[in-house]
Amino acid sequence: MAHRSWFPESLAGSRVVLRRHIPANLGAFLRWYSDAEVARLTRYQDGPMRPEEIERFFTARALGPESLSLAVHICETDRLIGTCALSQLDSDNGSALYHITIGEKDAWGHGYGTEATRLMLDHAFGTLNLHRIALSVFSFNERAIRSYRSCGFVVEGRAREAIWRDGQWWDEVSMSVLKSDWEALRDRSDGEGSDRVETRSTPADRTTPAAGIFGRRR
Numbered sequence: 673m674a675h676r677s678w679f680p681e682s683l684a685g686s687r688v689v690l691r692r693h694i695p696a697n698l699g700a701f702l703r704w705y706s707d708a709e710v711a712r713l714t715r716y717q718d719g720p721m722r723p724e725e726i727e728r729f730f731t732a733r734a735l736g737p738e739s740l741s742l743a744v745h746i747c748e749t750d751r752l753i754g755t756c757a758l759s760q761l762d763s764d765n766g767s768a769l770y771h772i773t774i775g776e777k778d779a780w781g782h783g784y785g786t787e788a789t790r791l792m793l794d795h796a797f798g799t800l801n802l803h804r805i806a807l808s809v810f811s812f813n814e815r816a817i818r819s820y821r822s823c824g825f826v827v828e829g830r831a832r833e834a835i836w837r838d839g840q841w842w843d844e845v846s847m848s849v850l851k852s853d854w855e856a857l858r859d860r861s862d863g864e865g866s867d868r869v870e871t872r873s874t875p876a877d878r879t880t881p882a883a884g885i886f887g888r889r890r
């Protein structure tokens with residue numbers, strides 16, 4: 673379970689800002705997760721979730737304490753475009769799973785999801801002092817795989833032909849990023865003066881006891 677103190681008030685990048693979900697975000701979830709293309713990219717099951725499933729998912733996974741789930745807003749307009757989360761936070765092993773859905777399809781391919789992932793990794797490794805973040809992604813989801821790679825995730829395995837979609841079999845790709853990968857990427861980016869996002873966290877975030885929880889062990 674994600675301890676409440678692990679939640680930042682917000683994580684701000686140059687293009688997106690991540691904030692806690694509010695109950696009013698349910699309408700956006702209902703729209704995003706009833707979309708066939710979003711379902712194709714994110715679900716094992718063929719077809720989208722039913723509205724009551726989406727509502728349960730939203731209550732448990734976006735508002736509830738089980739996941740560290742944050743809403744993705746475009747900085748300039750404050751438009752809500754998606755959601756991202758760390759789930760199954762395991763304090764004994766310093767690990768968690770990562771999930772992201774930019775639900776507004778016109779916001780795909782603009783770098784918003786990639787920046788959101790970088791912000792989440794900065795929080796996971798830089799503030800919470802986690803050790804490893806893992807995820808799985810369907811092999812046909814090239815945009816997601818490219819996005820994850822650019823954030824430091826590497827492919828560590830494949831469940832061969834685990835998913836039947838669009839009339840053929842596809843692998844489920846397992847990816848992970850370790851704190852050391854993230855540090856190496858950060859150091860390289862700093863050295864190159866690259867386009868890596870400058871992140872700002874709220875004062876509440878910097879004083880979160882979560883940093884101490886993991887910091888003591890490693």
Ligand SMILES: CC(C)(COP(=O)(O)OP(=O)(O)OC[C@H]1O[C@@H](n2cnc3c(N)ncnc32)[C@H](O)[C@@H]1OP(=O)(O)O)[C@@H](O)C(=O)NCCC(=O)NCCS
Pocket residue numbers: 710713714754772773774775779780781782783784785786787808809810813814815816817818819822
């Ligand atoms: C996956 C997702 C988070 C990526 O975020 P994004 O901001 O849209 O991604 P970006 O714009 O940064 O693009 C990432 C990479 O994919 C490339 N890309 C963009 N559109 C693409 C497309 N249609 N096909 C293949 N690659 C594409 C970009 O050029 C970029 O590659 P580069 O870093 O080598 O230049 C977001 O698109 C999303 O949430 N999609 C729907 C749900 C989903 O797939 N979730 C992930 C489930 S595991």
